[in-house]
Amino acid sequence: MTPTPSQSIQDATHAYTPAFEGTQVEQRRAVSSEPGYSPQASPPSGRKRRIPLRLLLIVPFVLQIFGTVGLVGYLSYRNGQQAVDSLAGQLGSEVSDRIEQNLLDFVETPHLVNQINADTIRTGLLNLQDPAAIGRYFWQQIQLFDSIGYIQFGSEQREFVGVERLADGSFQLDLSNESTGFNYRTYATDAQGNAANLLDESGSYDPRVRPWYTAPVEADEPTWSEIYSYVASPKLAITAVQPYYSAEGELVGVLGNNLTLSQLNLFLQDIEVGKSGLAFIVERSGDLVASSTEEQPFRMSSEEEEILRLPAVESEVPLISATASYLNESLGEMATVETATQRTFELMAIATFFKLRLFEISVDWTG
Known part of the structure; x- marks a missing residue:
């Protein structure tokens, strides 16, 4: 008896896949034998791939371990980063506090010397x-x-006396009065001043037109002058000044003590800032103090x-130029900064921490 096509398909299928139920295979093959059937569209035949029980038990466990380790690693990194930031902030605050206290004392x-001289x-x-007596007194006092670095007095009669301490430890006397023709003369001093x-x-x-003289006259109280240049030497200074009045309330003159910017440099160099840190002071104008x-905070024309x-x-x-640029970009101009702040930014792929502190000493300084 000649087998029908369906019987041939059924018999062949049973021979190839004896483990399958005949009804299931016949239904699948019946669909395959319909018109338009394409061998490429045939679903893959064969056995279902069984996943070993051992693998089913191990994989979820391993995934949990990796997930836990990854989470712990991330949390450790975050906690470590926060600890570093906290330590940097604490160190920055300590250094900033130390600088501020030393600067205030400095x-x-x-001003104390000015008051002593006014009382004298x-x-x-x-x-x-x-x-001459004023010069000797200043010479003794500055020691x-x-x-x-400099003690001075200028009067409403255009007279001026000043004594300067030089880098080598010696002293100079500056005079300008009627005896000098009101020219500015500089003398070496002897052992008595x-x-x-x-x-x-x-x-x-004429001392009356100098920045250190006009500042306290306008303020009518002790104050600081703006930063200005010396007349006879290439130096920048800021002066603590105090007006002196007669018993009748008439202005007699101005007492002053100078701090050169080079002195401030040496002062900051003596403060412990850390192995790779530094400190600097700027005015609200953005100029380095x-x-x-x-580095000197000025340059010659x-x-x-x-x-x-x-x-x-x-x-x-x-580090100074990058920090100043970052401050301008992130906080705007220095003149607009009103509160202390601390930030972290990258300089040459290195995380750099800085702390900004405002110093209230009658001059617009930040550091």
Whole structure:
């Protein structure tokens, strides 16, 4: 008997897959034998792949382990990062507090000296009509205060007396009065603080128009001058100043103590900031006042006739210029900053932490 096509298909299928139920296979093959059937469209035949029980038990367990380890690793990283940030913030605060305290002590001394001198004049122990005596008094006094670099007095009669401490430990006496033709003269001093040999003579000098003189007259109280350049040497200074009045309330003159920016540099260099850290002070204008580096906070003009202030963003110290630039970009101009802040930014792929502190000493400084 000649088998029908369906019987042939059924028999062949049963021979190839004896483990399958005939009805199931016949239904599948019946669909396959319909018109339009394509071998490529045929579902794969064969046995169902069985997953070993061992694998079923191990895989979820391993995945849980990897998930747990990954989560623990991430949390450890986050906690470590937070700990580093916290430590950096704590260290920054400690350094900033130390700088502020030392800076306040440093800038309070000049005002103390001014008050001592005002009291000495008021009690009659210092005669303002004797410039030589004033010079000797200042010469003795400046040796008592290591942080003081210059002590001076200018009067409404255009007279001026000042004593300066030099880097080598010696002293100079500056005079300008009627006896000098109101020219600015600089003398070396002898062992008693008297004027010795003449070192230099500049042109006509009037203390009443200098920044250190006009500041307390306008404020009518002790204050700080703006940063200005010396008349006879390439130095920038800021002066603690106090007006002195007669018993009748008339302005007699102005007492002052100078801090040069180079002195402030040395002051910051003496403060422990860490192995890779540094400290710097800027005005709200963005100009550099001082730093704990060797860089001077000013530069000379091309003609070497004028001292120019150095913007912090133009500093040759990468950490200073990068920090100043970041501050301008993230906080806006220095003049708009009102509160202390601390941030972290990247400098040459290295995380850099900084803390900004405002110093309230009658001058617009941040550090």
